[in-house]
Amino acid sequence: QKEVEQDPGPLSVPEGAIVSLNCTYSNSAFQYFMWYRQYSRKGPELLMYTYSSGNKEDGRFTAQVDKSSKYISLFIRDSQPSDSATYLCAMSENNFNKFYFGSGTKLNVKP
């Protein structure tokens, strides 16, 4: 079993929809949670990171962490075609040195 599980998609939504992306994990020692966006033929770009449980909001993006369920989510409000990309979750234990990545969810926002 992989440390981090993520549905590969693809997830196709119309422009303006609310998107929910999720990851589950098995290691209860994870404390740092990140979301990266990866456009085709580009490197992962950090979107948000959170420590421990709770919510964090940044513009149209909201990250949620539920450590009791070992479940994290990224919500995108008012999705745009420019949001079309692969979204990767990543987690770390007590520092940022060693990340464990999900395999990514491919999102397509249709105009």
Added chain:
Amino acid sequence: DTAVSQTPKYLVTQMGNDKSIKCEQNLGHDTMYWYKQDSKKFLKIMFSYNNKELIINETVPNRFSPKSPDKAHLNLHINSLELGDSAVYFCASSQASQPQHFGDGTRLSIL
């Protein structure tokens, strides 16, 4: 003014050859990493260097040898390339207790 830059972007070579990939970061970070991303988009850490010292060395064939001449550079040398080495290799960097920043990858294809 790219933050993490890798060269070359594309590398096509024959089985059995030896090749190197170079990485440079201008962010002033003290830790650098090499990741391998397979065809299913799964990102797996290979190596991590902190101030030129190897701190993470995952289960990677010893045909792969990283070298860090200074804390702004981390190169990856691969001997006797095999078909299974075909992948995208990403370099990343971070400062202590901060998430990682990625380059745009080197696409390695073995013929």
